[in-house]
Amino acid sequence: MTEVQKNSSTRFLTEDAPQRLTFSPVAPGISRAVANNASLMTYHGTNTYLIETADGDFLLDPGPVEDEAHLELLCEAIAPRGAGILITHHHIDHSGLLGLLKKRSGLPVYASEHYAGDILIADKLLKEGDVVAGLEVVFTPGHASDHICFSRGDVLFSGDHVMAWNSSIVRGPDGNMKAYVDSLSRLLARSEPLYLPGHGPALPDPHPYVERLLGNRVRRENDIFAMLQRVGETTIQEIARVLYNKSDPYLVWAAEANVEAHLHKLRDEGKVRQNGDNWRSV
Template sequence: MAFLKEAEPERGVPHPVLPGISRIVANNPSLMTYHGTNTYLIEAEGSFAVLDPGPDDDGHIEDILRATGGAVRSILLSHTHSDHLGSTAALKARTGATTYAFYLSADPSFAPDVLLRDGDSVLGMTALHTPGHASDHLCFAREDGVVFSADHVMSWSSSIVSPPGGNMIDYFNSLQLMLDRDDTLFLPGHGPPLPEPQPYVRQLLDHRLKRENEIAAALKDGPVGTWDLVDRLYSKTDPWLRRAAERNVTAHLLKLQSEGRVASRSDKWVALD
């Protein structure tokens, strides 16, 4: 797939995205987070809503407070992975902001003030439950075709689907949900904005289908272990990327198992069709 790249952004300052929307990129770069987590600052009637406060980092919190003048009234969370949730409690303590997130939190230590369900309206946007990468993942859709797509659809990379919190069946369904919409711009949780997202989402879905078919074909040659499949199907050598590949392969296998196409036999997987 052709992913979008961008130069490393200046740290600690808001970067304009659209009128009334800017982002601060947290200083948590890695193979999993690209340049860092995008914290979005959304202007709303003289105050701000902060979408994804980012990792637990005092410096990042200070950057948010400086950019907003401390006028943070709302905190929206796309999902409870630590690179998005980490600063939430501290930012709430500093500002008194109301937190909004999916009503079934995947992190037992976090309970939002306002529980959101699929289709709920929040700050002029619609919450879209898009599980797959995380069971409590939400995208936030504006009426003008702009969607905060968080980690469900990112422009710089495909998403990791890591069981048990990640679920490949859910991920396929959530990609189809986004594909059926007519949005014009995605603002992801990592990486640059993604214009005209539908062809890209189609590529993501086709890529996953291709990988699933490769896994199913490999199993027809006989019982195979998960890591053996990683070695056959991926060329990654970095340990972190290999681990991510293993999680995706496991998620695919569990999807195929639920469909009655494969079964687990001890530490191997076998084809049933």
Template sequence: MPFLTETEPPRGVALDVMPGIRRIVARNPGIMTYHGTNTYLIAAADGLTVLDPGPDDPIHVRDILAAAGETPIRRIVLSHTHHDHLGATAALQSATGAPTYGFEHSAALRFTPDHPLADGDVVAGLTAVHTPGHASDHLAFAYQDILFSADHVMSWSSSIVNPPDGDMQAYYASLQRLLDRADRLYLPGHGPALLEPRTLVAEMLAHRRKREAAILEALHGDPASVTDLAARLYAKQNPMLKIAAERNVLAHLLKLRAEGFAAEHGAVWHAT
């Protein structure tokens, strides 16, 4: 798939993305986060909207406040409640008094948004698009002709689907939903902007279907555990990537089981 790379962006500064939108990259680079989480500052009529405050890092919170300057932060919007997006929320809210907005059914036990959002709700020009799969409470946000795609579609890598909150059936459906849209540009939760995004979305969906077919073919040949299947189908050496591969394989198997194509006995899966 035609993933993008970028030079490591400057830290502690807000980078202009387009008029009215700036990006601050958090200091949490890693094998699962690329250069770090993208926090977006979006101009609104009454001040600023912060989309995804990022990880629990006081330096990043200071960076957000410094970038805002004299312009008040009026609201804090969450794409989903994974720690690298949610972590700084409490500190930023404490510093600004801004209310929080997120999906109406939070996947984080200790977080409930001040303003729950349902699919199609609009806040400061951002229209919530429920895109479960990577996370059950995942929202993308449509803004004019762009989409803040968060972790559902990223320009630098595919997303992990980690059960039980991650759901491969939902992920397929959410990818198809984005294919049916006509957004010009995606601004993801990690990595650079993505032009012509529907091309990548189509390739991601095709890749998942190909992977699913390979898993089912392997099971027809010989029942296997999740670990065995992941080792057979993914060439991953890094321990974290091996774990991610196993979680993706499990998500595929659970989808196949729900559709009647696979079943498990203990730790061993087989085709039905």
């Protein structure tokens, strides 16, 4: 694994671009390969984990369908002791290779009982508290309605719910800000000392970081509500422009998605009202 540096202004973690087409150890019995789908939304790419268990080896989140070379790596890695394929959520950068990998390997697919993907039907549907080869299922909706984490006790595979390099996008209708905030709070009641996320570097000592993520969401929501009280009626686009001040189109899109998710939460709580494209406080 590459050396991790800490960004003091954002408190996010960064890492050098990883070597492609290889698995590198990140924790005892766990290796990581990074798919070749780097972008502003995926950092260096999607992390696929090879997890050694007493019941055989499992692959977690195969990655995007366009990375054929990554598929070959996964098929080779899982061949000796393959036991199954785990999915944190249905987003295509995590599940795109799922159908091809299952066809090539013949291994069963494990996903949330709320799985929202349309690539294939999972063989095993998982609910909160289920255990797969020593990995406990932790239901963490918010970023996606079907998002689950997997806990080995000493490690939490946190998917896109908690990532060290950036905060997660919450975009409706599948994403839900109230569920996301509640899921962050649930993780604070857990004790895993290391998170392995769906993109970017590992996150040691995760509790202070999760507390900051939660605090940032609360502050952002307060800022949105205060702006509505101040200006009266305005649009999602104007709120995002004022509060996020992004120029890159992808980052503008992400900011607007998060603002909309916060507004939906505030609307469900009876604090704001929608009037066409405009929103106002109640």
